[in-house]
Amino acid sequence: MTATQLPTDSAAVLASLEEIEAQTARMVAEKSYEDRLRTLSQASVERHFDAFVDIDWDAPENAIRLDDTRWVLPEVDVLGRTEWYRSLPVEEQIRVGLYRQANITKVGLQFEQVLIAGLMNYAFRLPNGSPEFRYATHEATEECHHTQMFQEFTNRSGMPVEGGHWLLRKLAPFLPLAARWVPFGFFWGVLAGEEPIDHVQKSILRAGNEMHPLLQRIMQIHVAEEARHIGFAHQYLEHHAPRLSRVQRGVLSVAIPVIMRWLCDEILVPSKKAQRDMGIPKSVVKELYWDAPESQKFLRDLFGDVRMLAEDTGMMNPVSRRVWNLLGIGGRPSRFRSEVASAAA
Ligand SMILES: [Fe+2]
Ligand SMILES: [Fe+2]
DSSP: OOGGGSOOSHHHHHHHHHHHHHHHHHHHHSSSHHHHHHHHHHHHHHSOOOTTTSOOTTSGGGOOOTTOGGGSOOTTSTTTTSHHHHTSOHHHHHHHHHHHHHHHHHHHHHHHHHHHHHHHHHHHTOOTTOHHHHHHHHHHHHHHHHHHHHHHHHHHHTOOOOOSOHHHHHHTTTGGGHHHHOHHHHHHHHHHHHHHHHHHHHHHHHHTOOOOHHHHHHHHHHHHHHHHHHHHHHHHHHHHGGGSOHHHHHHHHHHHHHHHHHHHHHHHSOOHHHHHHHTOOHHHHHIIIIISHHHHHHHHHHTHHHHHHHHHTTOOOHHHHHHHHHTTOOSOOOSSTTOOHHHHO
16 A cells, blocks of 8 residues: 555554454354454555655654644643643744654653564574464564654654653563464564554544644554554454463463553653653643543553453452552453443443
């Protein structure tokens, strides 16, 4: 698919989101795990994007300018809806808005680098004939394009962003080893990174606010391919859950909410440097992450699909449920994938 085939008006954007959901539903409708993975792989062949073919970076309308009010954060953004942000002068709202988009993008690409390395570790030990090999490498290919796309956006933003927190950046070389030793835990970690970003990007696209065309294009490309990646992680976990021992199931059921919450914070909470660069007062940070009731609801809403998966894969028990609740990410599971958050939480 080429860039010109991506819709830009909001009704068409919504229609394309529905098409993505329909694609996932078709995949799930396949009878066997092998057939589902084959459907996902075929979808990757039929519909994929290249950062330097499908985005016209040098088009005048894609230029990033600091007098462009489309960089002002929308109301759906947790930071964008604060009193503090709304009362900034508009030039400062633009600068902070662009910084925030660039920083989220940078964290996203760091996360994807860990994922690509993990997928290679995982694929390395797969036997000949494994149904997972082909899809895992399709996914790694797509993630490489995403890292190029995200880095190019970050470069062009001109913002001095570092991405994730100190700990994530230090642990990044070691996290992919989990894919070799505990692939089940690793694919839960994949969801911990992909679900919050996907959820946030879809709600921004659904909100239909006027967006900068470059950011809109990046989000559309990402959401379209991410649906398959998330679909694969769900399929993998559902397929392999019954093969876990009782001890593995017990340990993982408690570890999973901790991984989910940690990685979610890595992705969504700005690092100390990012807080300083954006000039967010400490009191605002505290309210947003996650003292305010609306923030707490937002946090719970992010994990509706994941709670459903935890139920389906036997990862919810009285002890782990307590951990989910203690970490502020407990609640009712979604009834189906991508159920609108307000209905799920
Ligand atoms: Fe991605
Ligand atoms: Fe992905």
